Amino acid sequence: IEESPAAEWVVDEALRAKIGKIGVEAAKAVDYVGAGTVEGLLQDGEYFFLEMNTRVQVEHCVTEMTTGIDIVREGIRAAAGETLSVTQDQVEMRGHAIECRINAENAAKNFAPAPGKIGRYIEPSGPGVRVDSGVGENGEVTPMYDPMVAKLIVWDVDRERATARMLRALDEYEIEGLTTLIPFHSALLATEQWREADTCRELTEDKEWLKSTAPETPVERITDDGDEKLEQQYTVEVSGRRFDVNVIGPPPVGGVVAAGGAAPKPKRTERKSSGGGGADTLEAPLQGNMWKVVVKAGDTVEEGQLLCIIEAMKMENEITAHKAGVIAELPITEGAPIGAGDPIARIVSEPAAQ
Structure with missing residues (x-):
């Protein structure tokens, strides 16, 4: 103002x-x-x-x-x-x-x-x-x-x-x-x-x-006819501070391929999991450009550790690991565009010590 x-x-x-x-x-x-x-x-x-x-x-x-x-x-x-x-x-x-x-x-x-x-x-x-x-x-x-x-x-x-x-x-x-x-x-x-x-x-x-400044009635997003949109909630870390973000966008990519080659539409609450330590797949909380990737597949990371930085609307958004474990998949590339809900990494929990 x-x-x-x-x-x-x-x-x-x-x-x-x-x-x-x-x-x-x-x-x-x-x-x-x-x-x-x-x-x-x-x-x-x-x-x-x-x-x-x-x-x-x-x-x-x-x-x-x-x-x-x-x-x-x-x-x-x-x-x-x-x-x-x-x-x-x-x-x-x-x-x-x-x-x-x-x-x-x-x-x-x-x-x-x-x-x-x-x-x-x-x-x-x-x-x-x-x-x-x-x-x-x-x-x-x-x-x-x-x-x-x-x-x-x-x-x-x-x-x-x-x-x-x-x-x-x-x-x-x-x-x-x-x-x-x-x-x-x-x-x-x-x-x-x-x-x-x-x-x-x-x-x-x-x-x-x-x-308290949130609108009394939630905003209804305008979408293309026929496109399925899901609302997903994420916690992102920007410059050392954590924020809760709601993202409305296409369903997450991936999942089990059904007979005939078509991927089933995921349910609103469906997420990949390995059983221990919480969900494995970390998805992009917003659409933007993958400005920097600071880890690689096979790295062991701690919860809250910086993985990458997404640039969107002149802001650099730091994306951190949602759990501790080993990066099994890292399907992101520096300089490439990324959409809300796209997978950033799959982090699997390390086996518990015997």
Whole structure:
């Protein structure tokens, strides 16, 4: 979530002028011409310069809404060697703007990627409401790219009214078949932490609170006619932290071949097992690209040991062994695509010592 301007009890006019001066001086120091974004950190009332990116960023929309300036157009004018259509003295901020990033992510599952197909798609509208989107009805958010579906931006005369307008817009936004951050945004904007212009860090780090943002009615996924889809639950480890992930996709590959050469459709609860130590087959919890494989067939592994890394939606997802044992099969290749439910490894338990 982004907003402009910062709440007056967080950044006053004197501090805002100081921040602006630092940004201008940074651009002048390198003779910079063009649209750019200066980033900083505010801590205990003191501002620290972090970096400058030589482009507009996702959050430029809130500045456009409060200044009335088309930043992209001005950037093009600068790149073409033309003068800007406004001077610094003409820049005046009015009202308050808020932007919510509508990502295909599941906040209740610690912001796990949630790619999928879109059915009905209806954007909110009305005075002070803007939607910058890249999808539409019957579109699809794939796991190979950024999970952003759209940017929802609202404007009103002050922060309180802008918040109310955003809550209304979020309620009107309809994206059938896709899990998004809409419930998360609605929940966060209704908190006391948001009203106080807090960073809300304690909320986003609270797993129980995040779980409470799950939609009341589970999202019904859009699937191709005739394709069987199963919902499977996995525990994955990412950067040393474990997350519960629900994956909806085709049934697992493999299994016993029936007479006539056709593989029977596995039951929802059916998994390969060797009798001791739990199920043997570890399946991919999400679709993506097999970025790195760090083990080989025949290796002895411990439960929780890193096996491979799947890249999906700009995130590196570490996949760890679900049990201790010996890797009997490892049907994965670095650089190859992998689908949700595809086998990653078959780990068999070592015989108990006599």
